[in-house]
Amino acid sequence: MIRISEVYKYRGHECVINGVNLVIPQGTQVGLIGPGGAGKSLLMKICAGLVRPDSGSVLIDGTEVVGIGDVEMTSVRSKIGMLFQNYALFDFMTVEENIGFPLRQLGGRTEEEIRDEVNRLLLAVDLPNTQKLFPNELSGGMKKRVTFARAVIANPPILFYDDPTAGLDPVTSGKIFALLEERRERGGTTSIVVSHDILGMRDICDSFVLMDHGRIVFSGTREEIEASTRPFVGQFWRGEADD
Amino acid sequence: MTKHTQAYVAALSPTQRRIAQLGVIFVPIVTQVTEILRVGSLAFYYAFKKPIRWREVVQQSFFIGNRSLAFVMIVLGFLGMILIFQSGFQAKRIVGDLQGMGALYLQLLFREFAPTVTALMLATRVGTGIAAEIGSMVVTEQVDALRMNNAEPIQYLVVPRLLASIVMTFVLSCVALCVAFGTGMFVANTVFEVNVATFYNTSLLEWGDLIIFSLKALAYGITIPIIASQAGLSAFGGSEGVGTATTMAVVNASLAVTILDFVLSGVGYIFFFS
Amino acid sequence: MQALSPFKLLSRFGAAFMEVALDVGGMAVLLYKVIRCFFPPKLDGMETWRNLYKVGVKSAPIVVVTALLTGAIMVIQSGALVAQFDAFGLLGWGAGFATLREVGPIMIGLMFSGRVGANNTAELGTMKVTDQIDALRALAIDPITYLLVPRFIAIVLMMFLLTIVGDLTALVGGAYTGQVLLGVSPSLFASSVIEYIKLEDLFNGLFKAFTFGVAIAVVSSHYGMTTSGGAVGVGRSVNNSVVASAVLIFVLDYFITSILH
Ligand SMILES: Nc1ncnc2c1ncn2[C@@H]1O[C@H](COP(=O)(O)OP(=O)(O)OP(=O)(O)O)[C@@H](O)[C@H]1O
Numbered sequence: 096m097i098r099i100s101e102v103y104k105y106r107g108h109e110c111v112i113n114g115v116n117l118v119i120p121q122g123t124q125v126g127l128i129g130p131g132g133a134g135k136s137l138l139m140k141i142c143a144g145l146v147r148p149d150s151g152s153v154l155i156d157g158t159e160v161v162g163i164g165d166v167e168m169t170s171v172r173s174k175i176g177m178l179f180q181n182y183a184l185f186d187f188m189t190v191e192e193n194i195g196f197p198l199r200q201l202g203g204r205t206e207e208e209i210r211d212e213v214n215r216l217l218l219a220v221d222l223p224n225t226q227k228l229f230p231n232e233l234s235g236g237m238k239k240r241v242t243f244a245r246a247v248i249a250n251p252p253i254l255f256y257d258d259p260t261a262g263l264d265p266v267t268s269g270k271i272f273a274l275l276e277e278r279r280e281r282g283g284t285t286s287i288v289v290s291h292d293i294l295g296m297r298d299i300c301d302s303f304v305l306m307d308h309g310r311i312v313f314s315g316t317r318e319e320i321e322a323s324t325r326p327f328v329g330q331f332w333r334g335e336a337d338d
Numbered sequence: 339m340t341k342h343t344q345a346y347v348a349a350l351s352p353t354q355r356r357i358a359q360l361g362v363i364f365v366p367i368v369t370q371v372t373e374i375l376r377v378g379s380l381a382f383y384y385a386f387k388k389p390i391r392w393r394e395v396v397q398q399s400f401f402i403g404n405r406s407l408a409f410v411m412i413v414l415g416f417l418g419m420i421l422i423f424q425s426g427f428q429a430k431r432i433v434g435d436l437q438g439m440g441a442l443y444l445q446l447l448f449r450e451f452a453p454t455v456t457a458l459m460l461a462t463r464v465g466t467g468i469a470a471e472i473g474s475m476v477v478t479e480q481v482d483a484l485r486m487n488n489a490e491p492i493q494y495l496v497v498p499r500l501l502a503s504i505v506m507t508f509v510l511s512c513v514a515l516c517v518a519f520g521t522g523m524f525v526a527n528t529v530f531e532v533n534v535a536t537f538y539n540t541s542l543l544e545w546g547d548l549i550i551f552s553l554k555a556l557a558y559g560i561t562i563p564i565i566a567s568q569a570g571l572s573a574f575g576g577s578e579g580v581g582t583a584t585t586m587a588v589v590n591a592s593l594a595v596t597i598l599d600f601v602l603s604g605v606g607y608i609f610f611f612s
Numbered sequence: 613m614q615a616l617s618p619f620k621l622l623s624r625f626g627a628a629f630m631e632v633a634l635d636v637g638g639m640a641v642l643l644y645k646v647i648r649c650f651f652p653p654k655l656d657g658m659e660t661w662r663n664l665y666k667v668g669v670k671s672a673p674i675v676v677v678t679a680l681l682t683g684a685i686m687v688i689q690s691g692a693l694v695a696q697f698d699a700f701g702l703l704g705w706g707a708g709f710a711t712l713r714e715v716g717p718i719m720i721g722l723m724f725s726g727r728v729g730a731n732n733t734a735e736l737g738t739m740k741v742t743d744q745i746d747a748l749r750a751l752a753i754d755p756i757t758y759l760l761v762p763r764f765i766a767i768v769l770m771m772f773l774l775t776i777v778g779d780l781t782a783l784v785g786g787a788y789t790g791q792v793l794l795g796v797s798p799s800l801f802a803s804s805v806i807e808y809i810k811l812e813d814l815f816n817g818l819f820k821a822f823t824f825g826v827a828i829a830v831v832s833s834h835y836g837m838t839t840s841g842g843a844v845g846v847g848r849s850v851n852n853s854v855v856a857s858a859v860l861i862f863v864l865d866y867f868i869t870s871i872l873h
């Protein structure tokens with residue numbers, strides 16, 4: 096379970112995360128949506144303990160992650176998988192080494208097992224025979240799929256997907272969403288999905304949170320959001336331009 | 339500024355406020371020094387903790403050597419010629435005798451020029467390299483990805499560079515010493531007609547010179563990668579951030595080398611040579 | 613490392629040589645283009661003024677600190693010798709001569725290259741990789757006159773002026789250290805400087821400073837303007853720029869020293 100309470104983050108005098116409260120129950124998949132610059136990526140990084148908020152608290156399975164060091168975070172971090180919006184692939188490692196990295200860090204597996212697991216995932220994301228390539232030899236969409244594979248390879252119970260389908264063609268994007276759905280159905284994974292592809296996300300999330308200017312402006316299930324009478328919520332959900 | 343300091347500053351008279359603003363100059367210096375010390379102490383903590391990525395240490399040593407060997411040799415070669423040129427003409431004018439030049443030159447190379455000029459060159463070559471590498475890993479979030487996988491960036495990135503740099507700074511300083519002495523000998527021989535056997539004179543060398551040489555090489559070898567790593571880790575923004583980090587690395591590292599040189603030369607003088 | 617065949621080694625050497633030749637050629641063309649802008653003078657007054665201010669403010673503190681320490685180190689290193697021969701009257705000459713002619717311009721040049729040269733490369737490089745330079749061209753603004761000429765003037769002039777400041781500071785640092793470490797009074801130090809050091813020594817050093825300034829300006833602008841490849845590329849350019857500047861400083865110093873004798 097993830098419990099975010101009263102989180103504030105300033106950049107200079109500007110408030111970029113403005114008093115966010117959110118509870119994500121065990122085993123649910125939450126869709127985090129909102130216009131560009133709303134603070135979605137930043138909120139995720141705060142949850143992962145990568146950015147320290149100016150105030151507030153974030154509990155992950157009962158452990159406070161705000162203000163503790165990387166060493167104390169070890170046990171929490173090994174539960175979290177993260178797909179970065181801007182790939183964050185290690186450019187000095189091959190695709191194979193990148194994807195296998197989390198398993199290698201966890202230890203307890205032979206190189207053989209790691210290689211098999213990597214190959215299985217590469218097949219699942221439709222990237223066969225790319226094992227020996229380096230990230231700078233991949234297209235944007237290919238990189239996205241590699242980060243996806245790296246995020247999920249260790250089967251972490253908590254997953255943060257930051258824009259997993261950006262830059263992908265509709266077919267591949269559908270495949271990635273199908274993989275997310277498959278993971279959700281297996282159960283036990285608590286996850287946050289950030290995406291601008293609301294059509295693709297509609298069916299795979301248990302609930303939705305809409306952010307704007309660092310605040311949560313609406314949260315609820317798909318039915319609730321569709322029934323909302325607030326103009327901003329409806330407009331954003333249906334992707335209409337305001338005038 | 340916190341609200342508390344804001345209120346405090348508001349209550350000051352204009353003159354007082356102007357004086358208080360002087361503090362603004364020191365705040366970044368103090369924060370940077372603290373940050374460097376933090377990275378440094380963490381690096382040492384992890385350097386004595388397993389696991390150490392020895393393969394990476396070897397690879398980094400190779401990088402440092404491969405990247406800077408030619409550079410250090412060219413610079414120190416020219417420096418050796420310059421030094422003998424200048425001191426030769428001066429000695430001829432004032433002292434009139436060039437026989438003792440080689441011995442003095444060798445001593446000065448040990449105490450000062452070989453380790454320090456090598457370090458200044460490594461600060462530019464290796465310092466910018468480390469800052470650029472780590473800096474671009476920070477701005478492309480690779481460092482965040484490391485942290486997410488419980489690979490502590492300081493242990494994973496800084497420690498191998500630190501160990502490699504300690505070894506290679508010493509090795510390159512020795513190479514530098516030989517090259518600078520060789521080119522100096524060449525100029526002494528061709529321009530001032532000093533016999534090679536006369537020039538090669540170790541009579542003035544003491545243990546103190548060797549100790550100062552090693553101490554300096556060790557201190558520089560530790561300081562440069564730590565300062566450069568700190569600069570890289572503090573990068574933010576895009577390509578601009580990497581540029582700023584690399585600039586910061588050269589400046590801070592060169593300045594640190596100069597300060598260490600001053601301190602260690604003073605220590606050497608007081609303990610060994612006075 | 614796998615063994616290299618002689619042919620491979622040769623071709624690798626050739627490639628490295630070609631790269632250096634390309635850079636040197638690029639720098640020469642750049643220098644020519646910048647100098648051409650002075651006949652007749654074509655430059656942006658405001659931009660030049662802004663650059664002078666920026667370069668001066670940015671590098672003055674570090675030059676002063678470096679010079680102080682350099683003067684002190686020169687005295688420490690000659691201390692043992694001076695004490696051994698009881699030649700306290702020569703301390704000012706020894707430290708002063710070395711500082712004015714060699715160590716001053718070299719140390720200030722290296723620091724200046726790190727502070728200003730690296731910054732210049734980083735700035736131009738960032739503009740290049742984010743297509744800002746092409747944007748200027750698209751607006752019919754010549755990047756050479758608008759961006760490079762003001763930077764050239766600022767770098768060369770400030771390097772020259774700061775060397776004067778640095779020389780003075782280094783002498784002060786030397787005199788003070790001489791007093792603390794060897795008990796040589798500042799007045800003895802000063803009279804030794806005045807007696808033995810000729811104006812020619814100062815001018816020799818300042819001429820070097822001027823040349824180093826030109827070298828730093830050309831090298832840093834060249835590597836900035838030829839940057840490619842995003843954030844990594846900017847880092848690489850800065851690295852190349854400071855390394856090339858350092859090599860040029862020592863090589864130029866050698867030739868100036870040997871020719872002017
Ligand atoms: N470490 C940080 N500290 C302070 N502010 C930050 C930090 N990182 C990002 N920000 C600011 O937070 C704001 C929100 O950025 P964020 O990347 O979270 O937007 P986003 O909702 O993910 O947008 P997009 O949909 O375009 O990805 C921006 O104004 C950004 O400048």
Ligand SMILES: [Mg+2]
Nearest residue numbers: 135136137180
């Ligand atoms: Mg985002």
